[in-house]
Amino acid sequence: MTETRIKHIACIGAGYVGGPTMAVIAQKCPDIKVTVVDISRERIAEWNDSNLDNLPIYEPGLKEVVAEARGRNLFFCTDVEGAIREADMIFISVNTPTKTYGVGKGMAADLKYVELCARQIANVATGNKIVVEKSTLPVRTAQSIRTILDAESNGLQFQVLSNPEFLAEGTAVSDLLNPDRVLIGGSEEEGGQAAVRALVEIYARWVDRSKILTTNIWSSELSKLTANAFLAQRVSSINAISALCEKSGADVDEIARAIGMDSRIGPKFLKASVGFGGSCFQKDILNLVYIARSYGLTEVADYWEQVISMNDYQKRRFAENIVNRLFNTVSGKKIAIMGWAFKKDTNDTRESAAIYVADYLLNEQAELWVYDPKVKAERVYADLDYLNTRGEDENRKLVKVVRDPYEAMQGAHAVAVLTEWDEFKAYDWQRVYDDMKKPAFLFDGRNILDRNKVKALGFEFEAIGYRS
Numbered sequence: 001m002t003e004t005r006i007k008h009i010a011c012i013g014a015g016y017v018g019g020p021t022m023a024v025i026a027q028k029c030p031d032i033k034v035t036v037v038d039i040s041r042e043r044i045a046e047w048n049d050s051n052l053d054n055l056p057i058y059e060p061g062l063k064e065v066v067a068e069a070r071g072r073n074l075f076f077c078t079d080v081e082g083a084i085r086e087a088d089m090i091f092i093s094v095n096t097p098t099k100t101y102g103v104g105k106g107m108a109a110d111l112k113y114v115e116l117c118a119r120q121i122a123n124v125a126t127g128n129k130i131v132v133e134k135s136t137l138p139v140r141t142a143q144s145i146r147t148i149l150d151a152e153s154n155g156l157q158f159q160v161l162s163n164p165e166f167l168a169e170g171t172a173v174s175d176l177l178n179p180d181r182v183l184i185g186g187s188e189e190e191g192g193q194a195a196v197r198a199l200v201e202i203y204a205r206w207v208d209r210s211k212i213l214t215t216n217i218w219s220s221e222l223s224k225l226t227a228n229a230f231l232a233q234r235v236s237s238i239n240a241i242s243a244l245c246e247k248s249g250a251d252v253d254e255i256a257r258a259i260g261m262d263s264r265i266g267p268k269f270l271k272a273s274v275g276f277g278g279s280c281f282q283k284d285i286l287n288l289v290y291i292a293r294s295y296g297l298t299e300v301a302d303y304w305e306q307v308i309s310m311n312d313y314q315k316r317r318f319a320e321n322i323v324n325r326l327f328n329t330v331s332g333k334k335i336a337i338m339g340w341a342f343k344k345d346t347n348d349t350r351e352s353a354a355i356y357v358a359d360y361l362l363n364e365q366a367e368l369w370v371y372d373p374k375v376k377a378e379r380v381y382a383d384l385d386y387l388n389t390r391g392e393d394e395n396r397k398l399v400k401v402v403r404d405p406y407e408a409m410q411g412a413h414a415v416a417v418l419t420e421w422d423e424f425k426a427y428d429w430q431r432v433y434d435d436m437k438k439p440a441f442l443f444d445g446r447n448i449l450d451r452n453k454v455k456a457l458g459f460e461f462e463a464i465g466y467r468s
């Protein structure tokens with residue numbers, strides 16, 4: 001049995017997954033050279049910035065890991081071909097967004113970036129390679145990658161593995177250092193199994209072997225979509241109950257505690273909210289729905305699609321409630337949007353509920369003042385422009401992005417908390433109340449504020465799944 005010892009890893013895609021994942025591999029395997037490549041010059045320049053506060057991604061603990069490994073055995077560059085040529089193992093960690101054109105538009109995963117990588121690897125490689133799917137992909141994509149590689153291989157041997165990533169943003173570094181499990185799928189032939197072993201040996205440097213799970217390649221691919229679907233389903237389930245709580249007088253946080261103590265249900269991922277966001281839950285469920293439909297499994301597709309419908313309902317319900325409570329009009333009224341990121345401790349805003357709530361309020365001609373501790377103004381405007389609901393000038397006229405939270409809330413008719421940033425809990429809410437128009441409305445879309453305290457200050461207070 002020949003064992004492959006990996007000396008050089010390349011990763012195509014220096015994004016939220018490629019960057020942190022490779023930084024941790026490099027930190028834990030100082031004898032392996034890790035090169036992360038990207039077509040975006042700007043992103044690579046940010047990864048190489050001598051000021052670690054300018055890394056393109058904000059993640060607690062990330063800059064320390066990068067500081068240790070960068071320049072030693074971790075490199076960021078735009079020379080994709082050079083990195084492919086040098087590497088024994090190549091991770092594909094490019095984006096797989098929902099298709100915006102053609103067959104499967106709005107549902108299927110767009111695999112054009114992944115296919116491009118496969119073709120580039122096949123064209124450039126001069127030796128055998130292990131290709132690792134790190135991106136989240138539809139089940140059976142490994143087959144297509146294999147076919148492309150083999151068709152262009154010039155006699156070289158390629159092995160394709162699936163190694164989906166389960167990190168969550170905001171906790172990426174600790175998730176990578178201490179994962180619940182690492183999943184590796186490979187083909188059952190000896191070559192495939194040798195490739196699996198080579199990847200297992202890398203993770204085994206810091207992950208207990210009992211947590212490194214090896215499966216067949218299709219199970220690995222489908223496990224990733226399934227995990228995200230189950231997680232999102234829990235959020236939609238508790239959010240569905242939150243609507244019922246608001247009507248009935250039950251309290252959704254009390255329900256979450258009560259059901260979470262059942263060890264079969266478990267306490268995590270039961271926090272009712274304004275709706276889940278992030279680049280993956282919606283995209284991956286839409287993809288799952290598309291796959292199920294393409295196999296003719298209509299009931300399966302309809303079942304999972306409901307998770308998305310419930311999430312859309314939750315975002316809309318929250319925005320509608322703001323308008324209703326503000327005497328059915330927000331036209332010309334200042335509303336503070338506290339938090340733009342899709343969750344705390346990240347600067348990522350993709351699919352953030354805040355974007356959709358803001359868009360709804362802008363349609364009602366509200367004047368929005370946005371504050372987020374980590375999101376830049378350009379990002380806020382880009383997110384709104386991307387929706388194409390109104391002109392770019394109008395977005396800039398109606399939305400102000402400020403760096404001081406109190407400035408955002410001063411003189412506002414309402415404050416809406418849309419991200420669960422810890423600093424929001426520590427604000428001087430008395431000062432906020434004093435500086436607002438009365439009645440002063442406070443909508444907590446994350447249930448993080450102390451209800452009794454803010455109500456005692458005089459706020460008209462609304463939370464998710466709780467009737468004031």
Ligand SMILES: NC(=O)C1=CN([C@@H]2O[C@H](COP(=O)(O)OP(=O)(O)OC[C@H]3O[C@@H](n4cnc5c(N)ncnc54)[C@H](O)[C@@H]3O)[C@@H](O)[C@H]2O)C=CC1
Binds near residue numbers: 037
């Ligand atoms: N963001 C997350 O927390 C997680 C994401 N995933 C999956 O990982 C994959 C990547 O996601 P992110 O890192 O968030 O995406 P991202 O958009 O942050 O990064 C992808 C990078 O790939 C680069 N790229 C695209 N095509 C390229 C090419 N041909 N050559 C070189 N670079 C290229 C882009 O310029 C971009 O910088 C997706 O499939 C996603 O579903 C999985 C787990 C967690």
Ligand SMILES: O=C(O)[C@H]1O[C@H](OP(=O)(O)OP(=O)(O)OC[C@H]2O[C@@H](n3ccc(=O)[nH]c3=O)[C@H](O)[C@@H]2O)[C@H](O)[C@@H](O)[C@@H]1O
Binds near residue numbers: 165269271275277281
């Ligand atoms: O494939 C991916 O991209 C990743 O997607 C999620 O990670 P992420 O989206 O970064 O963050 P989560 O913590 O899962 O939160 C997703 C959304 O659900 C919301 N959420 C989460 C939990 C909860 O109880 N309530 C709730 O509203 C969050 O605020 C956020 O908007 C999964 O948790 C990761 O395992 C997965 O790797």
